[in-house]
Amino acid sequence: MFFYTSLESPLFKNENVCFALSDRYGGVSEGVFNGLNLGYSVGDCKQSVDTNHRRVKEAFVKTFGKADSRVGLGVCAAGENGMDRDFTKNVPMFYCQQIHSTKSVVVDENLVSKYGRCDGRSMCLGEADAIITHLSNVLVFVMVADCNPILLYDRKNGVVSVIHAGRKGVFDGILPFVFKRMSEVYGTRVENCLMYVGASIRSCCYEVGEEIRTQAEILGFSDVFQGKNLDLIACLKQQSENLGLKPSQVEISPFCSSCEGGLYSYRRDHSTGRFGLLAMLKKGII
Numbered sequence: 001m002f003f004y005t006s007l008e009s010p011l012f013k014n015e016n017v018c019f020a021l022s023d024r025y026g027g028v029s030e031g032v033f034n035g036l037n038l039g040y041s042v043g044d045c046k047q048s049v050d051t052n053h054r055r056v057k058e059a060f061v062k063t064f065g066k067a068d069s070r071v072g073l074g075v076c077a078a079g080e081n082g083m084d085r086d087f088t089k090n091v092p093m094f095y096c097q098q099i100h101s102t103k104s105v106v107v108d109e110n111l112v113s114k115y116g117r118c119d120g121r122s123m124c125l126g127e128a129d130a131i132i133t134h135l136s137n138v139l140v141f142v143m144v145a146d147c148n149p150i151l152l153y154d155r156k157n158g159v160v161s162v163i164h165a166g167r168k169g170v171f172d173g174i175l176p177f178v179f180k181r182m183s184e185v186y187g188t189r190v191e192n193c194l195m196y197v198g199a200s201i202r203s204c205c206y207e208v209g210e211e212i213r214t215q216a217e218i219l220g221f222s223d224v225f226q227g228k229n230l231d232l233i234a235c236l237k238q239q240s241e242n243l244g245l246k247p248s249q250v251e252i253s254p255f256c257s258s259c260e261g262g263l264y265s266y267r268r269d270h271s272t273g274r275f276g277l278l279a280m281l282k283k284g285i286i
Helices: 046-067 085-090 109-115 167-172 174-186 210-218 232-243
Strands: 002-005 017-022 093-097 104-107 122-127 130-133 139-144 148-154 159-165 193-197 250-252 275-281
Touching (some): 017 148, 046 275, 130 139, 148 275, 159 174, 159 275, 167 210, 174 232
Parallel strands (some): 093 122, 193 250
Antiparallel strands (some): 002 017
16 A cells, blocks of 8 residues: 555654555556555546555555554544544545646645645646645655655745655756745745655656756756656756755665556556555644
8 A cells, every 4th residue: 555654764753744655556446557556547436446546545544543653543542443433534635637747736725725624635726736734634645657756845834845856846946846836825935844755666667758857957957867768856866966965865765666566657558547645744733
């Protein structure tokens, strides 16, 4: 169900945010989507994706509710899991229709009120590629199948964003755009931020053409190619350094989604599902 979680992270395990990177196991999708596909727009059966969303949310709440009472996911504990079933059902779970843009959506009290009770359903916030929130007990996620799933966390102001960053998003600067939005809305400063980049396609598997090489050079990316293969992680490192993030503030997964059979990969399989990066702020953040 989960490829990696913040409970395993030396950088995030003691922070007031929890996250999980899903894999393709534990779901009900069939055929090329076999397993825990979280993407609605890839040709999978909607009912299967609905079930997968419910399962991954329940697993998230169970994992972090049992691990850390500060999360606030089970204060009315019921059953051996120490988890309130009604609470789990009504945790808002938000995602976007991802369009490889630099657009972000802020999930605040007004937006949550607009959507009302979710009754266990996940809710689409429209077209965007990043979600930002300061609300605890609200689950936000992005879906990928080779693109970079990124979490940016303001530990001082209690704000988290999840970002879908493919090659176009990285080249267009979605990471600095999201940081700018967090700064404008919440006063986020770079020295208070931590960043996680999950499994994604790496230079070992990402061959591109001369047009992409030319674009990278025009944008000022240096030493981001290994032969014909593009290293998007090197691009993200340059962008994060330009923002002022130090290496000690950043955790990057060592795994390539195309090499890992337990993850969905568009480059490897073409017709395939999506895995996700899910995040939630813990209860009680000031």
